[in-house]
Amino acid sequence: MREVAIIGIGHTKFGIASKTLIELFSEAALQATDDANIDPKQIEALFQGAALPGFEEGQVMPAAFSAADLNLGPIPATRCEGACASASVAIRDAAMWVGAGAYDLVLAGGVEKASTMGVSFATRTFAMACHASTEGPAGLTFPGVFAMAARVYARKYGIPLEKLREQMAYVSVKNHRHGALNPLAHFYKKYGALKIEEVLNSRLVADPLTLMDCCPFSDGASALVLCAAEVARKYTDDPVYILGTGQGSGTPLSKMEDLTKPVSRIRSARAAFKQADLSPEDIDMVEIHDCFTIAELIALESIGFFTWGEAAEATATGQTDLGGKIPVNMSGGLIGKGHPIGATGASQIYWLVKQMRGEAPNGNQINPVPEYGMTDTLGGDFGTLCHIILGRSKR
Amino acid sequence: MYKEYTILTHADYENGIKERKLLGLKCRACTRITCPPMPVCQWCGSRDLERTELSGEGELITFTVIRVPPEGFEAEVPYIPCLVRTKEGPSVVGRLDHDAERATQDLLGKPVKLNGSFTKGDKFSGGPHTCPVFGVRE
Ligand SMILES: [Zn+2]
Numbered sequence: 001m002r003e004v005a006i007i008g009i010g011h012t013k014f015g016i017a018s019k020t021l022i023e024l025f026s027e028a029a030l031q032a033t034d035d036a037n038i039d040p041k042q043i044e045a046l047f048q049g050a051a052l053p054g055f056e057e058g059q060v061m062p063a064a065f066s067a068a069d070l071n072l073g074p075i076p077a078t079r080c081e082g083a084c085a086s087a088s089v090a091i092r093d094a095a096m097w098v099g100a101g102a103y104d105l106v107l108a109g110g111v112e113k114a115s116t117m118g119v120s121f122a123t124r125t126f127a128m129a130c131h132a133s134t135e136g137p138a139g140l141t142f143p144g145v146f147a148m149a150a151r152v153y154a155r156k157y158g159i160p161l162e163k164l165r166e167q168m169a170y171v172s173v174k175n176h177r178h179g180a181l182n183p184l185a186h187f188y189k190k191y192g193a194l195k196i197e198e199v200l201n202s203r204l205v206a207d208p209l210t211l212m213d214c215c216p217f218s219d220g221a222s223a224l225v226l227c228a229a230e231v232a233r234k235y236t237d238d239p240v241y242i243l244g245t246g247q248g249s250g251t252p253l254s255k256m257e258d259l260t261k262p263v264s265r266i267r268s269a270r271a272a273f274k275q276a277d278l279s280p281e282d283i284d285m286v287e288i289h290d291c292f293t294i295a296e297l298i299a300l301e302s303i304g305f306f307t308w309g310e311a312a313e314a315t316a317t318g319q320t321d322l323g324g325k326i327p328v329n330m331s332g333g334l335i336g337k338g339h340p341i342g343a344t345g346a347s348q349i350y351w352l353v354k355q356m357r358g359e360a361p362n363g364n365q366i367n368p369v370p371e372y373g374m375t376d377t378l379g380g381d382f383g384t385l386c387h388i389i390l391g392r393s394k395r
Numbered sequence: 396m397y398k399e400y401t402i403l404t405h406a407d408y409e410n411g412i413k414e415r416k417l418l419g420l421k422c423r424a425c426t427r428i429t430c431p432p433m434p435v436c437q438w439c440g441s442r443d444l445e446r447t448e449l450s451g452e453g454e455l456i457t458f459t460v461i462r463v464p465p466e467g468f469e470a471e472v473p474y475i476p477c478l479v480r481t482k483e484g485p486s487v488v489g490r491l492d493h494d495a496e497r498a499t500q501d502l503l504g505k506p507v508k509l510n511g512s513f514t515k516g517d518k519f520s521g522g523p524h525t526c527p528v529f530g531v532r533e
Contacts, residue, residue, distance in 0.1 A: 119463065123466065131488075138489055138490055139464065139471060144459045206459045206462060209459075253488050254487050255437055259478075
């Protein structure tokens with residue numbers, strides 16, 4: 001396989017958008033091609049994550065219309081769907097095609113207009129990524145699944161539930177603090193001074209998770225230009241390299257051995273580390289799929305940044321913030337930055353590249369500029385997992 | 396002739412629940428039980444399976460109380476989805492028949508028993524589906 005580089009990045013403002021999802025994606029795509037100093041006509045293929053466009057705008061097959069909207073010509077344009085991990089799956093597939101030598105220059109990313117559905121209908125459509133025939137009649141929701149996982153975590157490690165709730169609240173406080181500094185975040189300048197008690201006392205969504213334990217429904221798009229590493233310096237002085245990727249698939253909830261140790265995530269992360277020839281100790285920063293506060297803790301342990309049962313206390317003591325063992329979600333994460341589900345994986349990569357260029361917002365930038373970064377993206381209730389490891393130098 | 400791979404369909408499984416029977420599959424290769432049904436053993440992948448009935452008894456692994464429901468579930472709030480590990484080994488997702496205001500962490504690990512069924516469908520679900528309802532055995 002050839003090595004693959006990221007040479008251009010684009011990201012719309014996350015939040016509530018009035019533009020169509022095709023327009024949103026085009027905006028991110030044109031930012032990315034401008035950033036890469038290429039003519040969009042040079043793009044050979046498009047890989048687009050989009051989870052629920054049919055329910056949002058009555059639009060399926062958005063990838064083809066995105067290619068048309070950008071006047072890319074009749075190139076192959078593929079929608080990738082892995083629920084909330086859709087964009088990461090798209091980027092990973094795009095990297096595979098470039099790595100295999102089929103294309104030199106491709107556009108990859110994702111888009112979502114989740115807010116248009118409203119809370120009630122969005123809760124229904126998001127829950128479609130649960131196992132419909134067994135989890136549907138039970139009325140499971142995504143917050144519900146992670147609330148169930150939080151209870152298992154508390155019991156397994158002998159943590160009183162009230163104490164775990166407090167430790168989880170640190171995730172929300174940290175991610176909102178960084179999201180408030182990110183001008184493209186859904187909650188820019190919003191919850192920068194959030195307090196633990198405010199997380200604990202906000203409205204219960206799915207016991208024990210409160211509204212402030214949850215990420216919002218957001219609109220937005222993010223796009224990347226990927227190219228063969230051997231020609232990356234033709235376009236840019238500061239390419240970022242994709243050093244390793246992994247993907248894993250889960251099962252219906254009923255077939256999971258342990259909700260706090262998702263095999264799909266463990267397998268995916270290990271595959272990415274193996275390909276990159278790196279280990280968790282080498283990673284300088286990570287963008288984790290914090291759809292809910294407990295999700296960040298489970299992810300940190302499954303990837304290997306902390307041993308089983310340690311992430312909650314480590315988070316409460318600042319080990320996942322700037323200056324800690326591993327800075328997590330310095331973009332604000334899904335909780336602070338917002339979660340346009342089909343775009344999230346691309347947004348995670350966007351903010352890692354910004355960090356590696358030293359262009360992250362003040363207060364979020366890691367110093368010195370990080371050498372290695374990693375993304376963790378989750379779709380469904382552990383149904384689709386994807387990890388991507390980036391580096392400033394080739395393997 | 397067209398070969399049938401499904402030994403216990405999901406419809407069979409749901410019909411069983413409606414009659415308060417938890418149906419599954421017993422593997423002749425590894426002797427373990429698969430439930431809800433799949434075309435292969437959920438433990439070893441073998442296709443050498445036969446129908447069996449589980450006791451309907453198990454342990455409450457976890458639950459949540461849903462306060463913000465999906466569209467179409469408003470009338471049921473608050474309700475309690477749960478995960479139960481059956482005596483026979485496999486886990487099932489269902490609902491817990493319990494007072495939501497008294498559903499606390501100390502319920503975890505309690506013995507539960509199948510005591511009913513819940514059927515729900517909307518225009519997206521391909522018809523109604525049925526899940527088991529469990530009650531805590533005091
Ligand atoms: Zn077997």
